[in-house]
Amino acid sequence: MNTSAGRSQTAPRAVLFDRDGTIVVDVPYNGDPELVRPMPGARAVLDGLRSRGIPVGVVTNQSGIARGFVTREQVDAVNARVEELLGPFDVWEVCPHGVADGCACRKPGPGMVLSASARLGVDPSDVAVVGDIGADMGAAAAAGARGVLVPTDITLEEEILSAPVVARDLAHAVESLWGTQ
Template sequence: MTFDAVLFDRDGTLVRDVPYNGDPRLVEPMPGARELLDRLRATGARTGVVSNQSGIGRGLLTRAQVDTVNARVEQLLGRFGTWQVCPHRPEDGCPCRKPRPAMVVAACAALGVAPERTALVGDIEADVLAARAAGAHPILVPTPVTRPEEVTRAPVVAADLRAVMALVCRKS
């Protein structure tokens, strides 16, 4: 299937996960990230990021620090059509924090695409569940933090971002 938009989790998916990262110098793209994003953009697909950032709610990061890290991600990987960030802690019960769907729905609205024509690429089950709850198509790219049972339950699993390319890129 081809998609009108592909959304990405940030930490562990687009860039190496540095817990509560507020330092743009620590941003390191995952292998294949730039290649995949360049290909998506060349074929007309819209791109966005949906990212839980509980460090803000926990007082470990400021929103300005997160925005600076996000700007560095864009310097390295190119511009995204939307950034949706949940600043809340898990115990806050907000509607935006993955696995809830609000960030995915908001990203689709910002990009002008229907959730059913959108894929969400992430590294943990919260990403999969958020995509499903929003009506989007989840793609799990496991990392060492992904639990084996999450991989088993995921409807689509890709070994890495290069493997995602075959699943989401339009033929040109």
């Protein structure tokens, strides 16, 4: 068993991923499915989890909907393209709200992680959230899930320093969940 923060941890029963900057290259407010590009190694990591019988899902803030930059239909088309390139996800949670909307779903709030966990029939404490920014780690912590940060060029230094686990890439992130770093 891998221990972190003084508590024993078992392997997660589900893994939730942030979309932009984590499993696909971040294209701000992307409404064009043709612009979707997987992050290096994403398909192999996801297929590896699927082959183990581990449910995978996506939890993604899409404030561009609230801001009028993209429509929900465009976001859904981009998400469909993500699935074409990376395979099927067991659950999708999309927050269409803006920062000022005060919703319960927007990361770093726990709403999407809690909803995805419930839909998968898994306790949030048995879920891992993999993302590229502090809001992803905040959502994991607020829901009682485990967080793994995979920094990108936009990840702030303070987000890296405060993350519970930092991984160099998606493969390392998943390996860290099973204690095989």
